[in-house]
Amino acid sequence: MRPLLAVTLGDPAGIGPEITARTLADPESVRAARGLAVGDAAVLRRAAAVCGLDVEINAVTGLEQARFTEGVIDVLDLGIAGDDLAWGKVDATAGRSAIAAIETATRLCMDGAADAIVTSPINKEAIWAAGSKHLGHTEMLGELTGSTRHNTMFVVHGLKIFFTTRHMSLRNALDKLSKKVVEAAIHEAFTALKVFGEGEPRLAVAAVNPHGGENGNFGDEEIVSIAPAVEAACAAGLNVTGPIPADSVFHQGLQGRYDGVLSQYHDQGHIPAKTYDFDGTVSVTVGLPILRTSVDHGTAFDIAGTGKASPGAMAAAFRTAVDFAPYADRIRAEYGTAR
Template sequence: MNRPCIAIPLGDPAGIGPEIVVKALTDKELYDICRPLVIGDREVVRQAMDFCGLKLEIHGIDEPQEGLYKPGTIDLIDLANVDIGRLQMGRVQAMGGRAAYEFIGKSVQLALDQKVDAIATTPINKESLKAAGVEYIGHTEILAGLTGTQDPLTLFEVKNLRVFFLTRHVSLRKACDLITRERVLDYIKRCTDALRRLGITRGTLAVAGLNPHCGEHGLFGDEEVRHIEPAIEEARRLGYDVAGPIGADSVFHLALTGRFSAVLSLYHDQGHIATKTLDFERTIALTVGLPFLRTSVDHGTAFDIAGTGKASAVSMAEAVRVAAKYAPHYNRSI
C-alpha cells in the first residue's frame, strides 16, 4: 500500500501541540495507514517527550522521502527556530507565534510541492500570532493566504456526521444577515463539490433551518421563506441533490443515522454544538478548497495544562487518520 505522507506542524510550542503530537505517534496503527512527518523544532519535540514520559527516537531529515516512518521513531524536519531556554510554557509570546507560523509555512510549501499528501494541524494561539506580527488571525486565514485561496470551506466530521458551515467567526447578528439566497445557493454548490473531492459522490446534502421549526412558514422568522427555500429550489432545478430546510433540532441526528451525506449549518455554534456534543475529542475539522487537504484537531492550545503531559492525544490521532483516509481521493480530484 502506498501510504500517504501527512505533514504535522507542531503548533504553538508553548501549548499542548507538541505533547499531543508525540503521544499520537505512539499509536502504531497510524503507521499502517500513513507516513506521519513532523514539522517543528527538535528541542521542542524532545521537551514534549520529557513532559509525557516518552522515549522515542528522533530521526532528523531534510526531505520527506528520507523518512523511516516506523513505530518508535519520529521523523522530523527541524526548523530550529525555538530558543528552548526562553520558551515559557502556557504563555502568550512572540516566539511561540512566530515558530507556529513557520511550522505551518513549511508544511504548506511541502504540500504545494506535492512532497506530502495532506496536512494535519495542531493548535495555535491567536494572541501569540499577533505578538509575533503575523497578519493572519488563525489557521484557515493563514492557509488561504499562503495558497491564494478565496474563502475555503470548513467541514467537521465525527463518526457518520459531516457538517459544513455557511458562516464562521462572525457575530450571530451578522451571521443572520449573511444568510441570503445567493450565499446559500453558492454554498450548496461548493459543499457538493467538496464532498465529491473527498470521494463522497452519493447522498443528499441537508440544509439546516435558522429559526425554530424553520420559522413555521414565516410565523416567527422569514429567512427560510425569503432566502433558504428559494435557494434550495434553485439548486434542485440545477440538478443538486439537496433537502431542506430541516429544523436544526433534528437534522443532525438524521444525518448521523445516514439519512443525509452532510449538513450545511447556517452559523458557527449551530454545527459546533451538534458535533462536539456527539464526541468532543473525535470532532475533526477539514479545510476543503485548498490545493491540498488539511485536517485539524478542534481544540485550542490549552495553556493551562501545557507542559504537564496531561493533554489527550485522541483528537490528534483522529486528525491524522482522517487526513490519511481522504487525501488519496482529494488529490486525485485536483
C-alpha cells in the same frame, strides 16, 4: 505506499507538541501513514519527555533522512524555538515557530512531497506578536496556496457538516443570509461532498428558527432565503433537502439519512458535532488545492507541559487525513484552478 502526512507542532508553548508526540508514537499511526512532525526538535523532545514516551526523536533536514518506523518520531527541524520556552505563555518566538511550521508543511504539499497537512493548534496572540496579520490557520493557508475559496468542513462519524457563515456574531450571520449566499454555500458543500468521496451526495440544509419558522410565525429566514435557495439547487439537479429544523437534522445525518448538513451559522454546526463526539470531530479546510485536517480545539495553555492533554482529537485528524489522502489529486484538480 503509506501516505506522507506533515504534522505541525502548533504553538510550542501549548499542547500541540504533546498531542503530536503521542499520535506519532502510536503504532497504529505508524502503520497507517508516514507521519512527519514539522517544527522544532528541541520542543518535540521536551514534549515527549513530559508525556513519558520512550521514543527516539529523529531530527531531519530532508525527507530522505526520515525513518518512518515504530519507536521513532521523525521531525523536520526548523531550529527556531528551544526547550526553554515557558509553558502556557504567549511568546513571539513560539509564534514564529508555529508560522514557519505551517509554511514548511504547506510547501511540502504544494510541491507534492506530502499528501496532507495535519495541524496542531496555534495561539493567535503569539502569531500576531511574531508579525502575522492573519486571523488563524485558514487565512494563512489561503494566502500560502493562493486560494480565496476556502471554507470549513467538519467530519464526525462519517457525517460532513458545512457552514454558510462562521466567524461573525449571530446577529450579523442572520443579516447575511440571503438566497444568493445560501445557494452559493449549497453548491460549495455539494462540490466538497463529491471531491471527498461521495458519489451521489445527499445534502440537508438546516433551518435557523425553532421548528423551521412555523411558516413565518417564528421568523422568515426560511421563507425568504433558505427555501428559495434549496429550490434553486434542486432545479439545478442537486439532491438537496431543506430547510429542516436544526434540532433534528444533525441526528438524521448521523443516522445516515444524509451525507452532509449545511448549518447556517457557527455554533449551529459546532454544538451538535462536539457534543456527539468532541475528540472525534475533525476540521477539514475545503477549497484549498491541498488536503488539510486539524484538531478543532485550542492550545490549552492551562494544562500545557503537564502531559495530561488528550491526543484523541489529533489522532482523529491524523486518521481522517489518511482516509482522505487518496483524494489528494482530486482536491488539487478541483480547487487548484478556482482561486
